[in-house]
Amino acid sequence: MNSIIENLRFLMLGTYPDGNIGGLALTLILSGLIGIGSLLVGIVIAATTLSSSAALRKVAKVISIVIRGLPSLVFLFWLYFLLPAALHIELTPLQSATIALSIYHGAFISEDIRGGLSSVNAGQWEAGRATGLDPRRIFICIALPQAIRAMIPALVNRYINMLLYTSVASVVGVFEFTQTAVVLSNRILVHPVEIFGFAAIVYLVLCSAIARFGRYVESRWDWAPKLLKDSVAL
Amino acid sequence: MALEWRFFLDPRLWAALTSGAWMTIKLTLFSSAGALLVGIAITVVRLFGGRLLRNLAELYTNVVRDVPLLIQLFFFYFGISMTVPATEFPFLRSEYFGQVVTILTISLAMGGFVAELIRAGIEAVPVGQVETALAGGLTRYQVYRYVVAPQLLPIVLPGLSSEIVNVLKGTTFAMTIGVADLMWQAQSVESETFRGLETMTAITVAYFVLGIAIIFAFRRLENFFHIPAPK
Numbered sequence: 055m056n057s058i059i060e061n062l063r064f065l066m067l068g069t070y071p072d073g074n075i076g077g078l079a080l081t082l083i084l085s086g087l088i089g090i091g092s093l094l095v096g097i098v099i100a101a102t103t104l105s106s107s108a109a110l111r112k113v114a115k116v117i118s119i120v121i122r123g124l125p126s127l128v129f130l131f132w133l134y135f136l137l138p139a140a141l142h143i144e145l146t147p148l149q150s151a152t153i154a155l156s157i158y159h160g161a162f163i164s165e166d167i168r169g170g171l172s173s174v175n176a177g178q179w180e181a182g183r184a185t186g187l188d189p190r191r192i193f194i195c196i197a198l199p200q201a202i203r204a205m206i207p208a209l210v211n212r213y214i215n216m217l218l219y220t221s222v223a224s225v226v227g228v229f230e231f232t233q234t235a236v237v238l239s240n241r242i243l244v245h246p247v248e249i250f251g252f253a254a255i256v257y258l259v260l261c262s263a264i265a266r267f268g269r270y271v272e273s274r275w276d277w278a279p280k281l282l283k284d285s286v287a288l
Numbered sequence: 289m290a291l292e293w294r295f296f297l298d299p300r301l302w303a304a305l306t307s308g309a310w311m312t313i314k315l316t317l318f319s320s321a322g323a324l325l326v327g328i329a330i331t332v333v334r335l336f337g338g339r340l341l342r343n344l345a346e347l348y349t350n351v352v353r354d355v356p357l358l359i360q361l362f363f364f365y366f367g368i369s370m371t372v373p374a375t376e377f378p379f380l381r382s383e384y385f386g387q388v389v390t391i392l393t394i395s396l397a398m399g400g401f402v403a404e405l406i407r408a409g410i411e412a413v414p415v416g417q418v419e420t421a422l423a424g425g426l427t428r429y430q431v432y433r434y435v436v437a438p439q440l441l442p443i444v445l446p447g448l449s450s451e452i453v454n455v456l457k458g459t460t461f462a463m464t465i466g467v468a469d470l471m472w473q474a475q476s477v478e479s480e481t482f483r484g485l486e487t488m489t490a491i492t493v494a495y496f497v498l499g500i501a502i503i504f505a506f507r508r509l510e511n512f513f514h515i516p517a518p519k
Contacts, residue, residue, distance in 0.1 A: 123495075123496050124457075124492060125456070125457035125458075125460040125495055126457065127457075127460040127461065128460060128471065128491060128492055128495050129492075131471075131474075131484075132488040132492050134484075134488075135488050136485055136488070214354065218354070218355070218356040221358045225464060232356065232359060232362075235359070235362070239362070239366060244370065246366030247363065247366070247370060247371065250362045250363040250367065251363060253359050254351075254355040254359050254363060257355050257356055257359060258351060258355055261355075262354060265354075
C-alpha cells in the first residue's frame with residue numbers, strides 16, 4: 055500500500071513536470087481524443103452506409119466488417135507500421151494510437167448509429183412527409199432526436215469499452231495508466247498484486263462513473279416513452 | 289519502405305504464422321469453453337442462489353466487465369508468480385504457466401459477458417410461458433430446465449458468436465506475458481527481419497480468417513438449432 059501512496063504522483067501524471075505527461079492523465083486525454091475522433095469516424099461511416107450510391111454503401115459495409123473483425127491490438131500494430139510507410143511521415147506512438155483506436159472504435163460506433171436510426175419507426179417519416187416537411191427537416195427534427203435517445207445505451211457501452219481499450223496503447227509504448235503501472239511494478243518488483251489491484255479499482259471507478267452518467271442522460275431524455283404513454287392513455 | 293510482396297512467401301514468416309496460429313486457436317478454444325462454464329455457473333447462481341450469492345454474482349460481472357483485460361492478465365500473472373513460491377512449484381517457470389494464466393483470465397473475464405448474454409436470453413423468453421408453466425405445477429427448477437433452457441440456444445447463439453470472436457481478440461494480450469501466440473510470433477519475425485508492414489498485414493489476414501471461421505461456424509449452429517415458427 056505504501057508503494058502506491060509514495061508513487062501516486064507517478065501513476066497519476068507520469069513524469070509530467072520533467073517529461074511528457076503520462077499515467078492516468080494521459081489515459082483520460084487519450085480517451086477524450088479517441089472519443090471525439092471515433093464519433094466523427096462513426097458518423098462518416100454510418101452516413102456512407104446510408105448513402106444513395108450502392109457502391110459506396112458496399113465499400114463502407116466491407117470496411118466496417120473488416121475493422122470490427124480484427125483485434126484492436128492487431129489493428130493498432132498494423133496502422134503503427136502502415137501509416138508512416140504510406141504517408142511518409144513520422145508519427146509518435148501517441149498519435150498513431152489515437153488515430154488507430156479512433157478508426158477502430160469508429161467502426162463500432164457506426165453500427166450503433168445505424169441501429170439507432172433504423173429503430174425510428176417508418177411511420178414517423180411517413181407522418182412527417184404527410185404534414186409537408188422536407189426530408190432534411192424530418193431527419194433533423196423528428197428522426198435524429200429519437201435515434202439519439204435510442205443510441206445512448208449502446209454508445210455508453212462503447213465509451214466504456216473505449217476507455218478500457220486505451221490500455222492497449224501501452225503495448226506500442228504510450229505511457230498511459232497501464233504502462234505506468236507496469237513500469238512501477240517492474241521497478242518495485244515485490245508488490246504486483248497491490249499495484250495492478252489499484253489499477254483495476256481506478257478503471258472500475260471510471261467505468262462506473264461513465265455508466266452512471268449514461269443512466270443520468272437517459273433519464274433526462276426520457277420524453278420519448280412518456281409521449282408514447284400519454285398517447286396510449288388518450 | 290514499400291510493401292515487399294516476396295516476403296509473404298518467406299518460410300520464416302510461414303513457420304512463425306503456423307505455430308502462432310496453432311497457439312492462438314488453442315487459447316481461443318480453451319478460453320471459450322472456460323468462459324461458457326463460468327457464464328453458466330454465474331447464471332445458475334443468479335437464478336437459484338440466495339440473496340448474498342446473487343449480489344456477489346452481480347458484483348462479479350460488473351467488476352470483470354469494467355476492468356481492462358490487460359490489467360486482469362497482469363494481476364493474475366504477476367500476482368500468482370509473486371505469492372506462490374516457484375521453488376516448490378516448478379510449473380510456474382515452465383512455458384505453460386503463461387498459457388494457463390491467459391486461459392484462466394479470459395475465461396473469468398469473458399464469463400461475465402457470457403452471463404449477461406444468457407440473462408438477456410432468459411429475459412427474451414415470453415413471461416406468459418413461465419407463468420403458464422408455474423401455474424401448471426412445475427417447480428422453478430423444472431420451469432428453467434424444461435421451458436426456458438431449450439429455447440435459450442437459438443436466442444443466445446448470435447450474441448455468443450461475437451463473444452467468441454471477442455475471446456479470439458482477447459488472446460492477443462497473451463503476447464504481453466510471453467505466450468507465443470500469433471501476435472507474439474509476428475513481433476519476433478518483425479524484430480528479426482524489420483519487415484513490420486508485411487508481417488502485420490499477414491497476421492491481420494490471419495486473424496480475420498479465424499474470426500470469419502468462428503462466425504460461419506456459429507451460422508451453421510444457428511441453422512441447426514433454429515426453431516421453425518409454428519403454423
